[in-house]
Amino acid sequence: MRRLLAQLGRRGIEFFARLGRRLLLLLRILAGTGALFRDFPLLIRQLYGIGVRSVVIVSLSGFFVGMVLSLQGYTVLSQFGAKESLGILVAASLVRELGPVVTALLVAGRAGSALTAEIGLMKTTEQLAALEMMAVDPIRRVLVPRFFGGLLAMPLLAGFFSAFGILGGYLVGVDLLGVDAGAFWGQMQQGIDCHKDLCNGVLKSLVFGWVVIWIALFEGYDSLPTSEGVGYATTRTVVQSALTVLCLDFILTALLLGV
């Protein structure tokens, strides 16, 4: 019993110590925001690495998700004679929920894990220590551009996801299943609200981007400088990001809907 309590205590202390380190790292990143103006090219490079390099996988995923949504939606809506509402169903599902959430999960899997591995390896190969010894703060040189690059990339990628999703939904709904094109676009135009749907979607993807990149950077920076340590850290990034995004999605949706 005493051993169990001791183990619980140890785990608790570890958890809070880790949480503290995580918060301190975030504060140091935010404090280093000014470095972005000096090292602007670094931000562009990260925006390219995290954003542009994820465009294909995000767009393709969005396209297929849109097609599936359209198929499923058509099946249900046609039972109630409301197949003309397919456009709004596809668009609302993508813009409000699937765009931000699935994009965040994809970015965590593709860019988040790569960021953790990259920073973990920089630690293992003493590059971070070398920056320190050159009197350059590695957080400003390495983490700050990656954090803001990821933060900016996320809503843009979610936009790609939703746009290609709507395109996929259109192809299946209109060209394959015969829904009227005018009704598809018209209902979508009428039903989607700029503030309630688009802005809330962008807000969600910004929050998810913040969390996913923060987790990825912390796990890399805090990883043990061994190949095993970097491997564990990469796995932790993907698992924690996915769980946090899904949990946060529920909280944000409830808040935004005013429930």
Add this chain to the structure above:
Amino acid sequence: MDSVVRIRGLRFARAGKPILTDIDLTVAPGSVSAILGPSGSGKTTLLQLISGQLRPQVGRVELMGQALTHLSRRRLYQLRTRMGMLFQNSALLTDLSVFENVAYPLRAHTDLPESMIRKLVLLKLQSVGLRGARDLMPNQLSGGMARRVALARAMALDPRLLLYDEPFTGQDPISLGILVRLIRQFNDASRLTSILVSHDVQETLRIADYVYLLDRGRIVARGTPEQLAETDDPWVRQFLQGLPDGPVGFHYPAPDLLADLLESA
């Protein structure tokens, strides 16, 4: 200043396990000082304490006249612009070319015009024999070349103190010879002070002015290479001559072999 590094009564422990105990050490300006010892003796930890990467828990570490214990990050960074370090892994920034790696400290800490930075970088690369490799990326360099580029980078700001962490590990004989020559040459030509941490005895003794021998976190012997060569201490003799058996036994402590073999599974 009569010392560049001065350490008194230093103790350092990790998770309650002592790593360094009662270390007293003085490094004279202009000298090449070596810290020799077997793996796990605490050499790299000592170097990290000297460079301010770790803070002493007990005792005092002074670097160029400043105590490191409570030095602010800003003051520490100011000190570091006057020192360079060569890492065991070379630690070149993998997203930058050879030229940009050497130019990095200059760009970070000076407002020199681009033309001047170019000249300085080419001169530094020339001094390590790699001016022709300026456009290569770190992954295109051999281990020896990477270490020479890292040496040029460490010298970029003309430091007063240069630290070397296991500079000879994993080098072929030619690269080894080049590095040994460069370390001594840079030290004498640039009038800097060098501290070398290594377990490569012969190469280190060739260039060191003064040697500290470290074993299990304690300094067990100190002196010039000549003085150490004449010592009667069995551990020092075993370490310096690379003898397989002696005070440090060949066998890891274990029960009697026969008893171990006969013990039922």
